Amino acid sequence: MFEMSSVLPLHNGLTEAWFDAVARDQLLIQRDPETGRVQMYPRARVLGAPQREPEWVPTSGRGVLYSFTVVHRSVHREFSSLTPFVIALVDLDEGPRITSWIVDTPLENIRCDMKLRLVFREIHSGFKMPCFAEA
Amino acid sequence: MAKEYFPSGSAAIVGAFESPRRKAPGIHPYQIHAEVIAEALADAGLDLSDVDGFATAASFPSEAGWQLNVVEIAEYVGIKPSWVCSTDIGGAAPLSHVGNAVAAIHAGLCETVVISYASSGRSWPLPASDFNTGQTGPGEFEVPYGVSTISAYALAATRYMHQYGLRSEELAEIAVQARRYAHLNPQAMYRDIITVDDVLSSPMISSPLRKLDCCVVSDSGGAIVVTSRDRASDTRRGGPSILGFGEAISHGQMNQMSDLTTTCAEFSGRRAFESAGLTPGDIKVAQIYDSFTITVALSLEALGFVPKGEVGGFIAGGGIAAGGRLPINTDGGGLSSNHAGRRGMFAIIEAVRQLRGESHGLQLSDPELCLVNGTGGWLSATSTLILGGK
Known part of the structure; x- marks a missing residue:
C-alpha cells in the first residue's frame, strides 16, 4: 500500500x-x-x-465507451507528468468491460456510448498497453 | 414486521466521542485511538475493565496499520477482549463493526464492545496509497492506467450524468449544503460558507469532479461503546438502539462494477430496513457517507430515498436542506467537517449526537430515527445502520 x-x-x-x-x-x-x-x-x-x-x-478490437474521466491532477509522479489523460471503461463487443485509456481523440469528442477501436500505445516508458480511439 | 436475521433493538450505543483534532502533525494514530477510547468510555460512564469486545480496522498506511493491527491497537490501549473484529471494507468498516458487535453481544460472545478508529490522513509522514490496489493480480489491468480513488468516483459520476442528466450544479449543491452545516459546527475543518459557483470554479481534479466535490483530509479519530439494551440502562446516559443493519460488497476493480450508477447500498439498505421493520419513508434525517458529492447522489437513490435517476431534482429542490425531506450529514460531513480515511465512524457518532439532541451542526427537533450509510473503497462496499430509541 x-x-x-x-x-x-x-x-x-x-x-x-x-x-x-x-x-x-x-x-x-x-x-x-x-x-x-x-x-x-x-x-x-x-x-x-x-x-x-x-x-x-x-478479441475483435471493437468496443463502446461505458464511462471516462479526464485526469487533470495526479499525486503520483508516474502520472502527474502525463495529465491530462483519459481513463476509460470500455465494453468490448465480446462482452467484458476493461479499463483503458482514450487516445488520439479530441477531448471534446469523447462521449459515453461512443464506438471505439483498439490501438496499442506505450503508456509508460517501454511499456505498451491496449488503448482505444474513436472508431 | 422486522426480519429475524438481525437482533433488532437488542443493543445500544451508550458512548460516543469524535476527536476534535483535524490536523495533528507528529501524532501517531494509536495515540488518537487511546484518546477517543478514553473519552467514549467516560461518556458511557464505563471503565476499560468493563470492555470485553474490541473492533477496529487500521490497514491504511495513514492508520499505521501493518499486520495484526487490531491486535496491536488492543495491546497499545490495554484491551483484553473475548470477541474481536477487524472487518475491513474501507470507510464503511465501522458500521459493519457495529452490526457484528450487536450480533456477538446477542450471541453471548461478549457484553460491552469498544469500536475505535484513528488516522493521520493528513499529516502522518507515511505516504498515502495512490491507487486502489497493488499492481499485481487483478490490479495489473487497472493500476498501469492510473485509476486513483478520485478517478474511480469520477467514472461513476460521468456515467450517471450521461444516463440521467444530472448537472454539475446539482452535485455542487451537495457540497454547498454540507458547508452550511459545517458553518454551525465549531469543530468542522472548513466552516466558511461556499456557493455553487465556488464549487464549479474550484480546480478540476478528475472530470467531472472538482476539488470541492471531494472530502477534506484530516487527522482524527473516534470511538463508540456498544452494549446490550439491558446493560445500557446501567450506563451514565444510555443511548440509541441499533434497530437495523445490513452490509454488502461489490467490487475491487472498477472494471468489475457492473452498474456505475448505483451502489450496493441497494442491498445493505434493504437489509437494514427489513431488519428494523422500517421503510425509507420513516427516516427524516440521515448520515450518508460523503467521500465525494457523487457518493451522496448515488447513495440516496440506492437506499430508496429518491427514485432512480431523480436525485438531481431532489437536491435542487432542497431535499437535503434544513427543513427539507431528508437533511443529511448534519455536522458538515466528510465534505467539510471531518474525513481522516474512514468517515463511517464520524457518521455513526453524528447520528448518536443527533438522537441525543447534541448535533455539532444542524440539530433537528427530537428525531426518533437516524439512518447511517457507509461507502467503502471506490463504491466497493456499503454498510447501513438504523439507530433509534433512547
Missing part, C-alpha cells in the same frame, strides 16, 4: 501470457469452454466456477 516506485504490473505465471500477447498487439480475453461465457480480467479459473479453467480467445 506504500507509494509504488513503479506502476508497472508484476506478472505471475498466468498473466504473463496476456502481456506477451499485448507485446504482439493482441488483446486476449478468457472464455469458459463449457458455457462460452467470457471474462476479464484474466483469472486462473472460471469466474464463479472455480472447478474449470478458462481458455484464451482473441
Whole structure:
C-alpha cells in the first residue's frame, strides 16, 4: 500500500501470457469452454466456477465507451507528468468491460456510448498497453 | 414486521466521542485511538475493565496499520477482549463493526464492545496509497492506467450524468449544503460558507469532479461503546438502539462494477430496513457517507430515498436542506467537517449526537430515527445502520 516506485504490473505465471500477447498487439480475453461465457480480467479459473479453467480467445478490437474521466491532477509522479489523460471503461463487443485509456481523440469528442477501436500505445516508458480511439 | 436475521433493538450505543483534532502533525494514530477510547468510555460512564469486545480496522498506511493491527491497537490501549473484529471494507468498516458487535453481544460472545478508529490522513509522514490496489493480480489491468480513488468516483459520476442528466450544479449543491452545516459546527475543518459557483470554479481534479466535490483530509479519530439494551440502562446516559443493519460488497476493480450508477447500498439498505421493520419513508434525517458529492447522489437513490435517476431534482429542490425531506450529514460531513480515511465512524457518532439532541451542526427537533450509510473503497462496499430509541 506504500507509494509504488513503479506502476508497472508484476506478472505471475498466468498473466504473463496476456502481456506477451499485448507485446504482439493482441488483446486476449478468457472464455469458459463449457458455457462460452467470457471474462476479464484474466483469472486462473472460471469466474464463479472455480472447478474449470478458462481458455484464451482473441478479441475483435471493437468496443463502446461505458464511462471516462479526464485526469487533470495526479499525486503520483508516474502520472502527474502525463495529465491530462483519459481513463476509460470500455465494453468490448465480446462482452467484458476493461479499463483503458482514450487516445488520439479530441477531448471534446469523447462521449459515453461512443464506438471505439483498439490501438496499442506505450503508456509508460517501454511499456505498451491496449488503448482505444474513436472508431 | 422486522426480519429475524438481525437482533433488532437488542443493543445500544451508550458512548460516543469524535476527536476534535483535524490536523495533528507528529501524532501517531494509536495515540488518537487511546484518546477517543478514553473519552467514549467516560461518556458511557464505563471503565476499560468493563470492555470485553474490541473492533477496529487500521490497514491504511495513514492508520499505521501493518499486520495484526487490531491486535496491536488492543495491546497499545490495554484491551483484553473475548470477541474481536477487524472487518475491513474501507470507510464503511465501522458500521459493519457495529452490526457484528450487536450480533456477538446477542450471541453471548461478549457484553460491552469498544469500536475505535484513528488516522493521520493528513499529516502522518507515511505516504498515502495512490491507487486502489497493488499492481499485481487483478490490479495489473487497472493500476498501469492510473485509476486513483478520485478517478474511480469520477467514472461513476460521468456515467450517471450521461444516463440521467444530472448537472454539475446539482452535485455542487451537495457540497454547498454540507458547508452550511459545517458553518454551525465549531469543530468542522472548513466552516466558511461556499456557493455553487465556488464549487464549479474550484480546480478540476478528475472530470467531472472538482476539488470541492471531494472530502477534506484530516487527522482524527473516534470511538463508540456498544452494549446490550439491558446493560445500557446501567450506563451514565444510555443511548440509541441499533434497530437495523445490513452490509454488502461489490467490487475491487472498477472494471468489475457492473452498474456505475448505483451502489450496493441497494442491498445493505434493504437489509437494514427489513431488519428494523422500517421503510425509507420513516427516516427524516440521515448520515450518508460523503467521500465525494457523487457518493451522496448515488447513495440516496440506492437506499430508496429518491427514485432512480431523480436525485438531481431532489437536491435542487432542497431535499437535503434544513427543513427539507431528508437533511443529511448534519455536522458538515466528510465534505467539510471531518474525513481522516474512514468517515463511517464520524457518521455513526453524528447520528448518536443527533438522537441525543447534541448535533455539532444542524440539530433537528427530537428525531426518533437516524439512518447511517457507509461507502467503502471506490463504491466497493456499503454498510447501513438504523439507530433509534433512547
